[in-house]
Structures are given as C-alpha cells and as structure tokens.
Amino acid sequence: MIEFDKVKKIYPDGTEAIREFSLKVQAGEIVTLIGPSGCGKTTAMKMVNRLIEPTAGDIYINEQKVNSYNIHELRWNIGYVLQEIALFPHMTIGENISVVPEMKKWKGKKVKKRIDELLEMVGLDPTTYQKRMPRELSGGQQQRIGVVRALAADPDIILMDEPFSALDPISREQLQTDIKTLQKEIKKTILFVTHDMDEAMALGDRVCLMKDGEIVQLDTPQQLILNPKTEFVRNFIGERKSPWQTAVDVICDPLSSHVLTKEAFEQGNFDQNVTYIVTDRNNMYEGVVSKGTIKPEFLTLENDLPLYKATALIQQQDTQHLFPVIKQGKLIGVLSNKKIVEYLRSKTTLENGVIQ
Numbered sequence: 001m002i003e004f005d006k007v008k009k010i011y012p013d014g015t016e017a018i019r020e021f022s023l024k025v026q027a028g029e030i031v032t033l034i035g036p037s038g039c040g041k042t043t044a045m046k047m048v049n050r051l052i053e054p055t056a057g058d059i060y061i062n063e064q065k066v067n068s069y070n071i072h073e074l075r076w077n078i079g080y081v082l083q084e085i086a087l088f089p090h091m092t093i094g095e096n097i098s099v100v101p102e103m104k105k106w107k108g109k110k111v112k113k114r115i116d117e118l119l120e121m122v123g124l125d126p127t128t129y130q131k132r133m134p135r136e137l138s139g140g141q142q143q144r145i146g147v148v149r150a151l152a153a154d155p156d157i158i159l160m161d162e163p164f165s166a167l168d169p170i171s172r173e174q175l176q177t178d179i180k181t182l183q184k185e186i187k188k189t190i191l192f193v194t195h196d197m198d199e200a201m202a203l204g205d206r207v208c209l210m211k212d213g214e215i216v217q218l219d220t221p222q223q224l225i226l227n228p229k230t231e232f233v234r235n236f237i238g239e240r241k242s243p244w245q246t247a248v249d250v251i252c253d254p255l256s257s258h259v260l261t262k263e264a265f266e267q268g269n270f271d272q273n274v275t276y277i278v279t280d281r282n283n284m285y286e287g288v289v290s291k292g293t294i295k296p297e298f299l300t301l302e303n304d305l306p307l308y309k310a311t312a313l314i315q316q317q318d319t320q321h322l323f324p325v326i327k328q329g330k331l332i333g334v335l336s337n338k339k340i341v342e343y344l345r346s347k348t349t350l351e352n353g354v355i356q
C-alpha cells in the first residue's frame with residue numbers, strides 16, 4: 001500500500017510542483033496518474049522511492065514512513081520503470097534482469113530461474129533472448145524487458161513513469177495488455193504515470209487526474225466518464241463516452257404501444273396476443289400482463305442504469321423481451337432488445353465488422 005498524506009513539494013527555485021496531495025493506493029491496485037505536462041506527476045512518483053524529498057507531509061509504504069526505511073532496501077523493494085528505455089547497453093538481457101536480485105544476493109540458481117520465468121511471462125523465449133544485447137531487441141521488446149526487470153526481485157510496489165510513451169501504438173497496446181494480464185497473477189501495488197487518457201482508463205482501477213500540483217478527481221474510469229466533477233475533467237476526458245455507458249432512459253421508447261393503463265386492462269380493452277406493461281393513472285408502474293393477469297415479478301430497469309449493466313441483467317432473462325424503465329416508481333419508457341441493438345449499431349462505426 002502506498003499512501004501520500006498531505007504531501008507538498010516546493011523546489012528550491014520556488015516552483016510549487018505539488019501543492020497538496022493525499023492519495024492511497026491500495027495493495028494490489030493500479031492507480032494511474034494523469035494530467036497536463038508539468039502538473040507534478042513525476043515529482044509525486046519520485047517522492048515514493050525518495051529520488052525527491054517532500055517539502056511537507058508524509059509518504060507511507062505499508063503504513064511505514066518511507067524515510068524510516070533503509071534507502072537501498074526501499075529502492076530494491078520498489079520496481080521502477082522509466083519512459084526512456086534504460087537497459088544497460090553493455091549487459092545481456094539476462095544480466096539486465098538480474099541486477100537487483102544480484103544486489104539482494106540471491107543464489108545463482110534462483111536468479112537463473114527468475115530470468116527464465118520473467119522472459120516467459122512476457123512471451124520472449126528465454127533461450128533465445130537472455131543472451132542477447134539490448135540493441136538486438138526492438139523498442140517494444142526492450143521496454144518489455146524494462147518492465148520485467150522492475151519485477152525481477154518481486155517487489156510489492158511498482159512505479160511506472162510514462163513507460164510506454166516512446167513506443168509505437170502497436171507495441172504500446174501490446175504492453176498494456178501484458179501489464180493487465182500480468183497484474184491478474186502478480187497483484188502488485190502500481191502507480192502508473194501516463195499522459196494518455198486511453199491508457200489511464202485501460203490500466204487504472206482508479207484514475208487520479210491532476211492539475212497544478214493537486215488532485216482534481218480520483219475515481220474509477222467509469223465514474224470519471226459518467227460524473228466528471230469539473231469542466232476541466234470533462235475536457236480532459238474528451239468525448240469518449242462509450243455507447244455502453246448510455247443510460248437506459250436515453251434509448252427507451254417513451255411512447256411505446258406496449259403500455260396499458262390499469263383501467264384499460266380491467267375493461268379488457270387490449271390485444272390478448274401482445275405483451276403489455278401496465279401503469280396506474282399516475283403512470284406508476286404496476287407490472288406486466290402475463291396469461292391474463294398483471295404480474296409484478298419482471299425485470300425492471302432504473303432510469304439511470306447504463307447499458308452495459310442493463311444488458312448484463314437482460315441476458316439472464318429467457319422469456320422477457322420488453323423491459324420497463326422506471327424512475328422513482330414511474331414508468332418512463334420501454335426498452336426492447338431491438339432498441340438496444342439499433343442503438344449500439346448506430347453508435348458504432350462498423351466497417352467489415354471491425355469496430356473502428
């Protein structure tokens with residue numbers, strides 16, 4: 001666990017890089033730090049492994065202040081990946097990976113085993129790759145080594161400062177996938193700096209959006225998109241709302257012919273072959289007509305439920321095809337499977353079935 005408690009950093013020249021920063025990264029969590037250039041991301045990160053000392057406030061790792069640790073042990077126990085691929089050029093890949101384990105005086109056999117394990121983890125054949133020199137690898141492969149090198153001595157905590165920003169989009173995406181897959185197994189506590197919102201959203205369990213040395217919003221990617229706190233957040237996120245995040249009340253049909261008043265029902269004034277959703281005279285939802293009676297035990301959807309959640313409920317229904325959308329007990333529309341398909345298709349650019 002990493003905790004920043006009211007941390008400030010003023011550089012000697014008077015630059016207030018971090019004004020007020022409190023953040024807890026839970027064990028096993030990835031928090032992505034994002035914000036405009038110069039907002040203090042690198043400064044915040046470097047205070048964790050004490051490459052920079054805070055001016056005020058405290059930083060804790062596993063509830064112990066970072067400055068109470070032996071600085072070497074602190075750094076060996078924190079994996080650190082930088083933007084620039086910083087492999088030692090005159091060492092083989094195997095030697096690069098084993099730097100920290102060697103410092104920690106691991107036995108030769110254990111180190112060798114670890115090198116094989118790590119190379120396999122990122123899909124590089126150990127026999128082929130451990131003897132190679134960094135220059136004999138592509139940029140993406142080198143950065144992959146940068147990542148596993150940070151994992152080598154099995155640290156609890158990993159700091160990554162824009163680790164993929166120098167890479168081409170394909171390598172970047174591949175490495176993002178690597179990290180996500182790896183994280184499922186290794187469950188590290190990761191602070192990940194990026195300036196790419198897609199990357200921040202894809203990797204972060206939570207995203208910490210910063211501006212001028214302060215946190216503007218710290219939230220799950222979903223919440224950032226659905227409930228941006230300020231105009232700045234909204235602009236920073238941009239128009240990236242996925243159609244799956246649209247609330248059901250936006251797409252439901254408010255004038256559906258499948259709605260029946262209770263009075264009409266009681267008068268038998270309806271088509272026996274059609275499914276109806278029944279409301280009282282105040283438009284309060286009553287139930288669905290099934291086999292001649294009104295039954296309440298059907299799935300209803302709250303008006304602000306996003307589609308990705310609604311569809312998870314809908315797919316469990318075998319016989320129901322019309323879904324009442326309810327706001328505070330009132331029926332505000334009807335959602336059908338057809339409406340959902342139409343909406344998603346209209347919002348997705350489909351070219352030969354490939355999502356653009």
Ligand SMILES: Nc1ncnc2c1ncn2[C@@H]1O[C@H](COP(=O)(O)OP(=O)(O)O)[C@@H](O)[C@H]1O
Binds near residue numbers: 016017
């Ligand atoms: N050693 C330093 N001395 C003075 N100012 C610095 C130093 N390092 C960074 N800064 C300033 O602190 C602010 C935050 O920088 P930084 O943490 O690198 O931001 P980011 O990583 O978000 O781009 C910037 O205004 C930067 O110019």
Ligand SMILES: [Mg+2]
Binds near residue numbers: 041042043
């Ligand atoms: Mg930076």
